[in-house]
Amino acid sequence: MIPSTPADQKPKSIPRAYSHPGLPEPADKNYAVIGKSKPKIDAREKVTGQARYTADLKFPNMLYGKILTSPHAHARILSIDTSEAEKIPGVKAVITHKDVPTLKYGIAPARWDENIFCIETVKFVGDKVAAVACIDEETCYKALKAIKVEYEVLPAVLDPLHAMDADAPQIHPEYPLNKNTEIHQNFGDVDEAFRKADYVRTDFFIGNRTYQAPLEPHTATSIWQDGKLTVYSSTQSPHYFQYYIAREFGLPMGNVRVIKTYVGGGFGGKLEPTGLEFGGAVLARLTGRPVKMFYDRAEMFAHNRGRHRQYMKLTTGVNADGRILGVHADFIMDGGAYTSLGIASAYYAGAMLTLTYDFENYRFDMNRVYTNLPACGAQRGHGAPQPRYAFEAHLDNIAKELGIDPMEIRLRNARKPNTITPNEFVVNSCEMVACLEQARDLSGWADKKGKLPAGRGIGVATGSFVSGAGYPIYRTDLPQAAAMIKVAEDGTAATLYTGATDIGQGSDTVLCQMAAEAMGYTYEQMKIVAADTETTPHDFGAYASRQTLMSGAAVKEAGEEVRKQLLDMAGEMLGLPAEQLDVRLGKISAKENPETALSFEEAARTFFVKKGPLMGRGSYAPPKLGGKFKGAPVGTSPAYSFAAQVSEVEIDEETGVVTVLDVWDVHDCGQVINPALLHAQVHGALYMGMGESIWEEVRFDAKGKIQNPTLGEYRLPTALDMPRVHSSLVPSYEPAGPWGVKEVGEGATLPTMGCFRNAIFDAMGVSVNSLPLTPEKVWAALREKRKANGEDVWDPLACECFLE
């Protein structure tokens, strides 16, 4: 662990409470469309197999492309001979770094450090070296085998804790000591807080490298015709793809069209353009034919961009009743070979620790280091879940030492609404206390804590997440989101045009509900065109849990514009002032006299005849958020969700197997648009958190090669592994969100790891200080505890061997 360095910010005092100027909570919430579990707008296509994902698309004269990757973790490229591959019948193009732009790219502008194909060195097993385009998939594999690359193998950095050693191999010459991101933030006076504290404790935890593992492997099809590049991609953000692809090839953004197809899950892994888009574009240009590029499952693992493994030292000072006075988080994260979204991940790791509990003094030190392993990026919850696991475990250690119930210590420290965190995040709505109380009551905490039979335990943890990042990934003054609605000429349908990106979470459905509510229309009449940079207005896409609040705000504005024009027209038709009219579910009526009525269709049709297309437009930009210190924008958001989880586990004391029996998740996510989809998000986030807690880990051999690049050995949990899940909500209203909404999709991943750790801690009194909490680690911890208690522990290595 690094020594803590002097902070580069002077401690200062910030106000800790305020009142939000946003929209007040409406007294009448008699909504017609939102708040209802409407079926997903794309459900029928998905249950019948009609939904087309990128790999399902075929274009006339299409070629297939694949990328040749490095077999070494770190090596110098001495030569590349493509001549044999070019001779194979059916091979249409073979490209290396000589055939592509050498401009470095990356999703985070502060560190563009990746090339389309490696030029001098390869930096991890799986790094991109060359690519082929062929008449079919089989020929691609044969062509890749025929490319001869001579390497000089270099010493590799595989242990992040030694990446910054003076004698460690250098991965990027421009970043000495393999330091990718270094953070030192200081708020308040932590040292003074520790001096005043009744109890100061330090704990050390290690996270695991995990991977999003969306079920759909990434695919991109590029078509380059007449100077215009069209890319169909399995993407979470058509906009960032368009921006970075245009930049790489020096094209105006208007000549790059990125179209999202159906996407088979992303979870953060499909936020940035890959070699499939960049390499595919070049192959399409060279061959003049559409080129479909795809990763197989092992290549998905190698491309990665999954969760960073973090090494986390936490020191906290509390007073005797458990009130937190100050926290010092001192972390190292394994970034892998490239930056990806890692700068933000590094800042998020510390920034989000201040949300669920209210304390004044906070210091955060972090080094994100380069290693010769696949690059890490943003996975559901971004940098926050592992630090949250560490902090929740740390807090339970403190509670145990002080003899305070873990639920109680959390209630005493829980954040309140209309407060400001030490790192200057403004928190409007916050029902942390209600979430904890409800989780306590639903789980039967009082009857279970300390009263469960042997081998059983119960644990609690909290989480909080942004409802959209306050600032986009690159610096721009574009609004966060925009939307258009076009009502059909006869008024019987309306189409929402939005750049928001449905990757399965259901944004198309939720945004159509919001549009219908704002327009006074029905959901069933809504159509949607989304996530196509040419036909839909700008939106940054699906990440940072931003779309319900941010895209939703733009959609609401567009819907209200339609509504206003419609009511003006209806007013003319009925001879009444528009203010006296209301429209709900497609029926216009006078507020005072509901008998006076007109249908949406009639008014819309008349509007079209008299005035042309009935359209609404909307856009959304958040207010300026955050402080002035370095890294202040990361973690800012118009609103934060809050959650508490309680889990009950049963442990096989001999084998260490942890069976999770029940999990209760209680969320504060503001006004709910679609309850069924919301709870489904909780289930999925919890599933991912649970997988990372107990099963999942990307493992490497001594040469940096992934040992388990399959869904079987990576151990995605199956239907038989899932516990009973109880998802519930507390009433909440967020003044910064349209209708009071907040996020849910990522927040529920946060508490899970710590919650399970704490339940195991409760059951057995042993702490597993690294993720995942595998049976073997629990077994080892239990054996250590028995030895420490002086029990006779049989040694399986010392027994008599009967084998020759």
Place this chain on the structure above:
Amino acid sequence: MFLPDFDYYAPESLTEAIGLLMQLGPSARVLAGGTDILVKMKSGLLAPSALVSLKNLHELRRIRWDADRGLVIGALATHNEICNSAVVQERFLSLAEAAHKLANNQIRNRGTIGGNLVNAIPSADLPPILIALGAYVTLKGSDGSRTLPVECFFTGVSRCALEPEREILTEVVIPPQETTGSTYLKFGLRQSGALAVVGVAAAVTMEGDVVRDARICLGAVYKTPTRAIQAEQILVGKRWNNNLLEEAGRAAVGCCLPISDIRGSAEYRRDLVRIFTRRALKCAITKGHV
């Protein structure tokens, strides 16, 4: 991923199949369910010049009880056919249960008992229970057939006694026996689709509380599935109690030599052998059926 090119044959009879294997030479392979061999071929571990599919040899799919020979399972019986077979459930429920613990439903609909044996991976789920139940296999070649106890069938990791260029495994036979209880316990890291970290099968013949005979077989902890003879010897002739079973469990650890890999360390596996040997014995002794 793709499969390398190969020639394909689907003979109509066993004789024709064996003839084809001899004619095609050592780089030809038999194709049964394909769930192992196709994975190996996709992963580049195997590139046979020809595949001889047994799909038309319907007689090799039968499962039947023969009063003299016992339970006769055709090599092409799939894992699900074994789990769902009334005669298997009636005679050797523990085998049906072991087959159910294997992989997942889709794989169990394709994978066969013959393939599971010939693939010969140390963590395979069927060999331990078959060995504990004293099963043998029939290997048919051009010049007749031979039988071999399953216990002697495996010769190393992914190696077995079958001569692939001239023999086909045709059936697995579990002889009639006096066994009073048997079981196979699997420790995998997920509830489905996981390879065994440790598998322990036990078959016991009880006379009241006295163990008259015991056979224990360990999976995934040696280069082949392996009998825990010394553990068995501790039990035979004794009245059972928990301490005795624990002693047998500890002795079983001396009968294995597990490796450390991404699924578990050698030390953990050895302790699991102790725990699951004891638990398997208790289950076999107390459950009252085979």
Place this chain on the structure above:
Amino acid sequence: MQAIADKKGVKRYLISLTVNGDEYSPVIKGNTLLVNLLRDELDLTGTKKGCELGDCGSCTVLMNGKPVDACLVLALEADGSEIITIEGVARHGELDRLQRSFIDNAAIQCGYCTPGMILSAKALLTRNPHPTEPEVRAAIAGNLCRCTGYVNIVKAVLDAAEVKA
């Protein structure tokens, strides 16, 4: 089975199979997998590829009524068999009760596992019209879903089982 060799000696085989009630007689290479035959030759892209190793079940189809991973079946091995893919589940545009139930229970998110899930569930309900929850979980344990935690999928299958066919 008829086979002809190309000029490099690689053979093509003529097979016949029924897919969703329709008969097809494609000529294929020996190394063609059933999943590729369905997706690339017959344009039935509802059958997905997620891992190609039998780990995920995205390519589940019913082969003679039983769910199998189409990525681990040679097209040649399907010669003479009856295959049902997700495209064959709805009849004349009318959704199967399982499909209806997946929609009603919000059991779909990204939808990539959905075709395989529905086919595994369909095979279960055909064999066992009133399964218990553990039986449902066992039947779909070979179908991985990264979005739903299986919560609503299990509910949807149990719900469909309740409805009288």
